[in-house]
Amino acid sequence: EMVEILNCNDAVRIKNVLxxxxxxxxxxxxxxxxxxxxxxxxxxxxxxxxTYDGKKWIPSMYDMDGTFGIYWNGEPIDASKAVYPRIKSNxxxxxxxxxxxxxxxxxFAKEVEERYNELRGSILTTENTRQTFETFFAKIxxxxxxxxxxxxGGTNQYEWSKTSRYNMYTFTxxxxxxxxxxFYNFAK
Numbered sequence: 224e225m226v227e228i229l230n231c232n233d234a235v236r237i238k239n240v241l242x243x244x245x246x247x248x249x250x251x252x253x254x255x256x257x258x259x260x261x262x263x264x265x266x267x268x269x270x271x272x273x274t275y276d277g278k279k280w281i282p283s284m285y286d287m288d289g290t291f292g293i294y295w296n297g298e299p300i301d302a303s304k305a306v307y308p309r310i311k312s313n314x315x316x317x318x319x320x321x322x323x324x325x326x327x328x329x330x331f332a333k334e335v336e337e338r339y340n341e342l343r344g345s346i347l348t349t350e351n352t353r354q355t356f357e358t359f360f361a362k363i364x365x366x367x368x369x370x371x372x373x374x375x376g377g378t379n380q381y382e383w384s385k386t387s388r389y390n391m392y393t394f395t396x397x398x399x400x401x402x403x404x405x406f407y408n409f410a411k
Contacts, residue, residue, distance in 0.1 A: 292394020
């Protein structure tokens with residue numbers, strides 16, 4: 224029934240019945256997180272669905288090897304290929320990804336804007352993201368990079384990782400600017 228509801232155009236039905244089948248708050252968080260990561264693979268196909276009762280579903284992430292502005296191999300993703308929602312020149316919305324994201328942006332715009340602003344004012348800050356990366360990377364010593372290079376090939380993995388980190392930081396800052404331009408005053 225959730226697929227049927229996502230494909231109907233009845234706003235009242237969507238607002239009243241979809242929350243019985245989809246955890247709207249979790250779906251909004253999933254959408255915002257997917258766009259924050261610029262997780263192209265997760266916009267349409269790489270979603271795991273979980274449920275506690277077999278009735279209400281929660282989207283979950285997996286296969287996030289092309290995120291934070293780098294491909295699986297650490298090469299930078301061109302910023303022009305970032306995945307994020309935007310307003311087209313004709314005023315219509317461009318929502319990359321699933322039908323679910325389009326429905327959330329159209330019928331739950333107020334909830335999306337409120338949640339984005341809440342996250343942006345707390346956990347989704349440039350400073351928090353950078354600190355989280357730095358804390359994580361501080362736990363990886365040079366010996367781990369050497370072992371990785373021996374197993375998978377490549378040279379100077381430690382220096383390469385520094386470049387990848389810089390690309391991740393820069394991309395994240397740029398991605399937040401793109402998302403801010405879309406989600407602030409989104410429901411107006």
